Amino acid sequence: MSVAVSHISKRFETQAHRFVPALRDVSLEVQTGELLALLGPSGSGKTTLLRIIAGLEVADAGQVFFSNEDVTEKSAYERKAGFVFQSYALFQHMSVFENIAFGLRVLPRKKRPNSAAIEKRVTELLGLIQLEGYEKRLPSQLSGGQRQRVALARALAIEPRVLLLDEPFGALDAKVRKDLRKWLRHFHDQTHLTSLFVTHDQDEAFELADRVVIFNEGRIQQIGAPSELRQNPSNDFVREFLEV
Amino acid sequence: MKRATTDPWWARWLLVGITLAFIVVFLIFPVCVILVEALKRGLEFYFSALGEKHSTSAIRMTLLVAITVVPLNTIFGVCAAWAITHFKFPGKSLLISAIEIPLWVSPVVGGLVFALIFGRRGWLGTWLETHDIQILFAFPGIVLATAFVTFPFVARGLIPLMQAQGSAEEEAALTLGANGWQLFWRVTFPKIKWGVLYGMILCNARAMGEFGAVSVVAGSVDDKMTMPLQIENYYQSLSGGGLSRAFALASILLLLSAITLAIKIGLEWRHIVPRLNQASKPPLAH
Numbered sequence: 001m002s003v004a005v006s007h008i009s010k011r012f013e014t015q016a017h018r019f020v021p022a023l024r025d026v027s028l029e030v031q032t033g034e035l036l037a038l039l040g041p042s043g044s045g046k047t048t049l050l051r052i053i054a055g056l057e058v059a060d061a062g063q064v065f066f067s068n069e070d071v072t073e074k075s076a077y078e079r080k081a082g083f084v085f086q087s088y089a090l091f092q093h094m095s096v097f098e099n100i101a102f103g104l105r106v107l108p109r110k111k112r113p114n115s116a117a118i119e120k121r122v123t124e125l126l127g128l129i130q131l132e133g134y135e136k137r138l139p140s141q142l143s144g145g146q147r148q149r150v151a152l153a154r155a156l157a158i159e160p161r162v163l164l165l166d167e168p169f170g171a172l173d174a175k176v177r178k179d180l181r182k183w184l185r186h187f188h189d190q191t192h193l194t195s196l197f198v199t200h201d202q203d204e205a206f207e208l209a210d211r212v213v214i215f216n217e218g219r220i221q222q223i224g225a226p227s228e229l230r231q232n233p234s235n236d237f238v239r240e241f242l243e244v
Numbered sequence: 245m246k247r248a249t250t251d252p253w254w255a256r257w258l259l260v261g262i263t264l265a266f267i268v269v270f271l272i273f274p275v276c277v278i279l280v281e282a283l284k285r286g287l288e289f290y291f292s293a294l295g296e297k298h299s300t301s302a303i304r305m306t307l308l309v310a311i312t313v314v315p316l317n318t319i320f321g322v323c324a325a326w327a328i329t330h331f332k333f334p335g336k337s338l339l340i341s342a343i344e345i346p347l348w349v350s351p352v353v354g355g356l357v358f359a360l361i362f363g364r365r366g367w368l369g370t371w372l373e374t375h376d377i378q379i380l381f382a383f384p385g386i387v388l389a390t391a392f393v394t395f396p397f398v399a400r401g402l403i404p405l406m407q408a409q410g411s412a413e414e415e416a417a418l419t420l421g422a423n424g425w426q427l428f429w430r431v432t433f434p435k436i437k438w439g440v441l442y443g444m445i446l447c448n449a450r451a452m453g454e455f456g457a458v459s460v461v462a463g464s465v466d467d468k469m470t471m472p473l474q475i476e477n478y479y480q481s482l483s484g485g486g487l488s489r490a491f492a493l494a495s496i497l498l499l500l501s502a503i504t505l506a507i508k509i510g511l512e513w514r515h516i517v518p519r520l521n522q523a524s525k526p527p528l529a530h
Contacts, residue, residue: 055419056415076418077419077420077423078421080419081419083416085416089412089415091413091416091417092413092435102417105430106421106423155419155420
C-alpha cells in the first residue's frame with residue numbers, strides 16, 4: 001500500500017497564543033513496498049509528520065491518504081498503522097507474549113482469532129525477532145534491543161498496511177543499533193511492507209532506505225535515492241547537512 | 245564509623261522524642277480514652293448501647309452513605325484525571341484548582357450551600373416541595389454533602405500519577421486498534437489501579453467521619469443521622485449513660501477507621517515495597 005500526504009501544515013502552541021510551525025505545506029508519497037527515511041535535525045518536524053500519518057496528531061491543514069483512501073478524518077485506531085515508538089512504549093504490566101498479542105486481542109469479536117491462532121501468530125513473531133523463550137518476561141526484564149524488537153513484533157502482529165518507525169534505534173548502543181539495522185533491512189527485503197522511518201542519523205538513513213527525505217524547519221528540502229542526494233544536493237542546507 | 249550525615253545523638257533523640265510525644269498525646273491517648281469510656285459501664289451496657297435503634301440506624305446510614313459516595317467520587321476522580329492528563333482544553337489549570345475547593349472551604353460552608361439550594365426557602369425549595377422530593381434532612385442531602393467534602397480525594401492522587409506515566413502506552417494501544425474502552429481497561433487502568441484504590445480508601449475514611457457538612461443538611465431528624473452526628477447527639481443528651489453511649493458508638497467508628505487503615509497498610513506493603521525492591525535490582529542482561 002502506498003501512503004501519501006498532501007499539503008500538510010501543523011503548528012504547536014508553546015505558550016498561550018504563541019505558535020511554532022512544525023510542518024509547512026508538506027507533500028510526500030511513499031510508494032508501495034518502499035523503505036523511506038525521513039532525515040533531518042531534531043525539531044525539523046519529521047516526527048510530527050510520522051505522528052500525523054499514524055493519526056496520533058491532527059494536522060491543521062492537508063490530507064493523508066492510505067492507497068487512494070482519504071484517512072484524514074479517521075482516528076488512529078481506525079487507521080491501524082504499525083507504529084514503533086522511540087521509547088518502545090511497551091505495556092509495562094504485560095508479558096512479552098501479551099504485548100505482542102495485544103493488537104489481536106482488541107479486534108472486534110468477529111475478526112478476533114481464537115486463542116490457538118493468537119498463540120501461533122505470537123510464536124511466529126517471536127521467532128522472527130529471535131526472542132523464542134522470552135514470552136513470559138516483562139518488558140522491564142529485557143535489554144533495550146530486545147524491547148525494541150518486541151515493539152516491532154507488536155506492531156507487526158496486526159499485519160499493518162504500513163510500518164512507521166520513530167527513531168527506532170535512537171536509544172540503543174552502536175553495536176545493537178547496527179545489528180538491528182541489518183535485521184530491519186533484511187526483514188523489509190523479505191516482506192516489502194511499505195515503511196517510513198524517522199532518523200537524525202545520516203548513515204542509518206543512507207544505509208537502510210530506498211529513498212531519503214531531507215527535512216529542515218518543517219519543510220522538505222530534497223527527496224531522492226542516497227546516491228542522488230550526495231551527487232546533486234539541491235540547496236545549501238542539504239549540502240551542509242550531508243557535508244558533501 | 246561516623247558518616248557526614250549523622251546528626252549528634254541528642255538531636256536524634258530529641259526529634260524522635262518530640263515525634264513520639266505528639267503521637268502519644270494526640271493519637272494514642274484519645275484512642276485509649278474512647279475505649280475506656282466506651283467500656284466504663286461494662287460490656288453488657290456497651291452492647292446494649294450499640295443495639296439501640298438510634299445506634300444501629302446511624303451505623304446503617306454511615307455505611308450506606310459511604311457505599312454511595314465512594315463509587316461516585318471514584319468515577320468522577322478517574323474521569324477528571326483522565327481528562328486533565330489526556331486532553332488539552334482552555335481552563336485546564338483552573339479545573340485542577342477547582343477540584344481542590346472542598347479542601348479549602350470549611351465543610352460547614354459546603355453544607356450550607358446545599359441547604360441554600362435545596363432548602364425550603366432555597367433556590368429549588370418550592371419546586372422540590374411541589375414535586376414532593378425530599379433532599380435536605382434526608383439521605384440524598386447527606387450524600388451530596390459528603391460527596392462535596394470527599395470530592396478531591398481520588399482525582400488529586402491520580403492526576404500526578406497519570407501525568408508522570410504519560411500517554412505513550414495509550415498511543416501505542418491506539419495504533420494497535422484499541423478503542424477507548426479497551427484502552428482504559430487494558431492499558432490505563434492496570435497502571436493506575438492501586439492509585440485508584442488508595443484514593444477510594446482515603447475517600448471512604450473521610451466519608452464515614454464527616455461531621456460539619458453533614459450536620460447542616462441532616463438537621464436533627466433522629467433516624468436520618470450518621471454515626472458522627474449520633475455520637476454528638478448522645479454526648480449532648482442529658483440522660484444517664486449518654487457519654488458511654490457516645491463513646492460506644494465512637495468505638496465502632498474507630499473500628500471502621502482501623503479496618504480502613506489496615507487495608508491501606510496492606511496495600512502499601514504489597515505494592516509499594518516490592519516495587520522499591522524491584523527498582524533497586526538491575527535489569528537482566530541479554
